[in-house]
Amino acid sequence: MKYGIAPALAAALAVAGLHGSANAAQPPAAAALDETVPELIHRARVPAVAVARIEDGGVAWTRVYGERSPGSAATEDTVFNVASLTKPVFAMLAVRLAAEGRLDLDADLSSFWVDPDIAADPRRHALTPRIALSHQTGFQNWRGGGKLEFAFAPGARHEYSGEGYEYLRRALEHATGQPMAALMETSVLAPAGMQASSFGWDGRWEGRLATGHDESAEPLDTAQARSRRANAAANMFSTVGDYGRFVAWVVEGAGLPRDLFADMQRPQAAHDDPVERFGLGWKLLRADGAETLWHDGREPGVRSFVLARPAARDGLVILSNGSNGELPMRAIIEAAVPDGAGWLRARDAEMWRYLRSVSGPRLEQLLQMVSRSPSFMAALLHAADTALVQGSPLDPQDRRAAAAAIEPFALGMLDGTVTAADAARLCALLLDPAGEGDRALRTAFDEGQARAWLAALRGGGTAAAAADGGLRTTVEVPERILREYAGNYLVPSNSLLISIAVSDGRLVATAEGTPATEFHPASPTRFFMRESATDFEFVRGENGQVSGIRIIWDGNRSEFAARVR
Template sequence: MKFNLTGAVAALVLAGCTGMPEPADAQTVASPQRLALDKAAPAMLAQNNVPSLAVGWIEHGEVAWTAVYGERAPGEPADDNTLYNIASLTKPLVAETILRLVASGTLDLDTPLATHFVDRDLTDEPRARKITLRHALSHRTGIPDNWRDRMEGGKLRLDWEPGTQAKYSGENYVMAARYAMATTDTRLDRLAQQALFAPVGMNDTFFTPDPSWEGRVAMVRGEDGSLRLPDNSPQGNAADNVHTTIGDYTRFVAAAMRGDGLTPEIVEARGTIYDDQTQQVCPPGLIPPDKCAKANGFGLGWIILDTGTNRFHLHSGKDWGERTVALFEPDKRFGIVVFTSGANGRQVIADVLKLLVDDVPLTTLTQAEADFEKRGR
């Protein structure tokens, strides 16, 4: 039933059951992957107390199907119109928007951000004037934590020279977006709409709340078992809280995989590992050496995971009750997007990938992440 990434699998669409319009020449036969997921999804949700699951499947560089399972709210089924808070899957959207602006000549990857923007907490920090978009999009600015409110005094700081070490931080993307907005004198949501959403056909993706959300947002279940609507960002956030449908985001991943709107040079830069972190991701004793990836680290907007069989671009998201992941293999033109609306969603994601993707280092890593979350509770 699994998708063998080393082989050619026909693109099959389940007629009338996807969130995407069926291509005129599409076959109306269910793919084995879709049939397997239809059978397994209800138990995945029930066993993990997760309200809903949405999956998008890409083959040959195009969306093959999307599927949604479970409930948006108690007694109300989730469907193709359901909006999910995708947590940190916001970052690839922002990165691709910026990379498209670089491709058009509007922005430059290696011009210091200080030409148009320096964070208020770093005005007296000489190293801040060396930070570039390439540093920010690959998490190599020198910022040592995810958000400034976790740092001493609630202020941003740099702990090392930009470009020398990677550390994941939402502040990197806030910084990159602030620079893009200052350079173009345009709000982030409008930049994304112009450069990315409109060209890709993403009509249901939002940085800020919108009247159209009414009755559409997937409620999320936290670790304590309670159910509520997810957080949102009233002013917008470059690193978190975008709301979108599974169809919109799967279209986005397909476009990113094809390199739409980018130059070959930018596609190569995006897929470069700038600071290999394989040892941190696969420490001795946690994952057997034969199940570890060959290389793993930050590219531009995506984590690059080289398993030896595949070189994935991937990113995940985690908030109070949201767990999400998206990945694609650009050479083999395959991708998958998974949204879940529960704090136990990491296990659902691991189960979906084990069911559908034949890549042991990938599925071993995602299961290890799920196990780590469980142990931390």
């Protein structure tokens, strides 16, 4: 059954949104959220959202709206999976150990521990805590069922990597002889005053866990949460108040020496002209003349966000239990953070700068994935609006109209008035037609392009129908190479056997209970399905023979399917 929040219940939750505060006079920002958030989460199909505002180095107020699970109201005691918001908390462990002289941030981690997969690779000696905390290890985000390997030399560029954090966790556990949970309790949780957080599942959370919901607001199975173990990059559970106390502790300096605290907030790039800015455990954004620490978290049924501004001694935490959780976040940030709109514009500009660095098949794959997600689509549209539309020759009224049309377009993807094809065609308007061989995003809109964009947004994408909707290009692959890929491959997560054959010069895959699907070549080794945002990369072993397929979902999650004879 579809999950929804009835208007009457939404109104009641607006009144009941103030939990745990004795102040009769509500803070203006909190009162504004009480008026708007219940309707926002109803429209976005997000069951629950929890907010903590940090001011003057302390938790000023919290709000919790909606239901933690169907029929059960979310409260101050509701525990959320915070996903990648685990990373800043784990990073504080490493930084605190450095402050105590127990860890050198620039030490060779191989002196503590080496993953067997890279034991013969000399690049392992370049791995340091600093490199890991700033996402420069060269590892992919997750290895899945495959081997850990370097995609590039450590320090050569940034590439977001949970594997890098897990590598550091294992090294710290070997170096100290203590498990992560014990280290975190002593160095982070206790000093920050956190009593309602855990790394991995804790039986205390039975009956308090916020159930994740998909984009259709259908509840997801909670059994997986109970199997979670301590992980440096994910698997932290916390209440919004407890995570708010962590942010308050951070903006007050976390008990660190002044120079180390400043180092944590500095860009750590070991390479020139980085398109992403990472400090130690945090994403960085320069706004209003000061460095902002922030992070977000995404998993199926989970969206989370944290903002920390040490210079202002303030911050914000937003936790949710829905895959559409990012949709109401923008309005919450604008309402709860002084000049939140300006901060968001700065983030939009940074996002566009990163997207401009992606080109060719990788960009086309990224846009294809974005066009299927209302949350990702909204983020892309805001970035494009800031970078292309607001500086275009459109008159101010039309520029405002273009910005105002973004939310209805994204919400239309939820109710079916905007299709994935509509979104794909709108994405195609962003592509520079001059870059056919190595497609890239536009650097500017002229007036005609800006008007086409506005018309497409207002019309649910139909005005963009004339645009090229083919976001991914294909290449020719000789049939002799295709025949090397023919065979059977076993997917370990569900024991699914995929059979691949060559038919009329095309690669065709079949699996039990599914129709034949064509694999379209993006390169001689990488293929994609037009039916979903899934790629298949053929992997060769040391003998040069095809040993398996790396299956890649949504551009980041992957699993290795070995070839079986």
